[in-house]
Amino acid sequence: MTLITNVSLRRILDSRGNPTVEADVLTESGGFGRAAAPSGASTGEYEAIELPPSEAIAAAREGAIPRLVGAVHAGNQREVDAALHAADGTDDFSEIGANSAVAISMAAAKAGADVLGAPLYQHLGGTFRGDSFPTPLGNVVGGGEHAKEATHIQEFLAAPVGAPSISEAVFANAAVHARVSELLDERDVPAAKGDEGAWAPPISDADAFEVVDQAVSDTADELGFEIKFGLDMAAAELYDAEADGYVYGDEVKSTDEQVEYVAEMVREYDLVYVEDPLDEDDYEGFADLTARVGEQTLICGDDLFVTNVERLQDGIDADAANSILIKPNQIGSLSDAFDAIELATENGYETVISHRSGETEDTTIAHLAVATDAGFIKTGTVQGERTAKLNELIRIADDAV
Numbered sequence: 166m167t168l169i170t171n172v173s174l175r176r177i178l179d180s181r182g183n184p185t186v187e188a189d190v191l192t193e194s195g196g197f198g199r200a201a202a203p204s205g206a207s208t209g210e211y212e213a214i215e216l217p218p219s220e221a222i223a224a225a226r227e228g229a230i231p232r233l234v235g236a237v238h239a240g241n242q243r244e245v246d247a248a249l250h251a252a253d254g255t256d257d258f259s260e261i262g263a264n265s266a267v268a269i270s271m272a273a274a275k276a277g278a279d280v281l282g283a284p285l286y287q288h289l290g291g292t293f294r295g296d297s298f299p300t301p302l303g304n305v306v307g308g309g310e311h312a313k314e315a316t317h318i319q320e321f322l323a324a325p326v327g328a329p330s331i332s333e334a335v336f337a338n339a340a341v342h343a344r345v346s347e348l349l350d351e352r353d354v355p356a357a358k359g360d361e362g363a364w365a366p367p368i369s370d371a372d373a374f375e376v377v378d379q380a381v382s383d384t385a386d387e388l389g390f391e392i393k394f395g396l397d398m399a400a401a402e403l404y405d406a407e408a409d410g411y412v413y414g415d416e417v418k419s420t421d422e423q424v425e426y427v428a429e430m431v432r433e434y435d436l437v438y439v440e441d442p443l444d445e446d447d448y449e450g451f452a453d454l455t456a457r458v459g460e461q462t463l464i465c466g467d468d469l470f471v472t473n474v475e476r477l478q479d480g481i482d483a484d485a486a487n488s489i490l491i492k493p494n495q496i497g498s499l500s501d502a503f504d505a506i507e508l509a510t511e512n513g514y515e516t517v518i519s520h521r522s523g524e525t526e527d528t529t530i531a532h533l534a535v536a537t538d539a540g541f542i543k544t545g546t547v548q549g550e551r552t553a554k555l556n557e558l559i560r561i562a563d564d565a566v
């Protein structure tokens with residue numbers, strides 16, 4: 166029933182206006198799945214390779230589609246992803262492109278779910294999944310590679326940890342986003358928006374901490390449940406080997422100073438989450454910070470782990486962190502992403518399912534988060550390609566999908 170009978174690929178627009186790969190998968194019994202690859206701006210050095218979409222499409226048409234059609238079952242995700250790896254033949258999808266691979270992988274999962282008549286989160290997670298929802302981390306202020314002339318820290322993330330439901334959590338983050346705008350207005354700070362819809366004000370990181378702290382506490386008072394916040398420092402983008410440290414405008418922090426700074430911010434603002442506080446090669450610095458504040462907060466590896474089980478295992482061995490960001494396009498297939506989630510869970514690491522800064526209306530990650538019982542999902546706060554995932558979480562909770 167789920168034998169794949171057709172795969173078609175096309176270029177569509179992503180949220181930055183760049184082309185990306187969309188895949189349609191059809192099965193023998195008429196099952197249909199469609200998915201699109203997202204794309205990063207602050208990409209990790211060790212990510213699977215995204216090819217220019219036209220090249221990725223041409224390579225996948227030649228190498229992968231003939232191995233899938235009439236040969237592989239969309240309902241068997243391991244079989245689909247093994248065929249993609251076999252067609253590619255490298256360990257980083259550099260032949261067919263991780264963008265083609267992940268789009269086909271996710272579209273096949275949706276086609277498999279369609280044949281079964283089950284929502285994607287149930288197909289991926291099994292019948293007992295669906296009653297546990299991730300806390301959404303909502304990007305409310307940001308800069309770095311996502312917005313020039315704004316903060317050095319890439320993302321300030323609202324975390325409605327006390328929200329009684331996913332719907333209230335999603336609306337809480339939108340309320341924090343709106344409150345940030347009011348507070349910036351009061352300070353006469355004009356703010357554009359960055360790639361993910363967060364405010365991108367031309368203020369110092371210290372001022373951004375104050376504004377976000379005030380916004381989460383005002384919103385928590387108004388809504389009556391606990392809202393905290395966290396960061397994605399995307400420190401690989403701040404690290405400059407020549408400067409031998411982390412560059413914040415005119416100031417350079419050594420690794421020890423960076424660890425001290427982050428530890429201080431965790432204590433001062435009671436941060437619940439810090440992603441990529443150090444460079445993507447610095448397992449030791451990560452371990453130092455985790456030893457200092459890992460009991461109080463999540464230290465999450467994004468560029469450090471790139472959803473890759475080998476890099477995650479190195480991190481587990483080094484006690485480098487206590488959580489991992491999961492981005493399916495960083496590794497190129499859903500099976501690989503599941504392997505990283507399983508290894509993380511077995512080792513007591515929290516999992517955070519994540520969007521990319523360049524996104525589409527695709528909602529696969531909302532289903533992936535529910536299917537795998539992830540503690541968190543990072544998928545923005547407002548703006549259509551972000552709300553697509555947030556609204557899908559609300560629908561899943563409502564059992565309306």
Ligand SMILES: C=C(OP(=O)(O)O)C(=O)O
Binds near residue numbers: 397
């Ligand atoms: C979402 C992120 O940004 P990008 O997609 O640009 O890597 C991130 O760094 O976590």
Ligand SMILES: [Mg+2]
Binds near residue numbers: 397399441467468
């Ligand atoms: Mg990140």
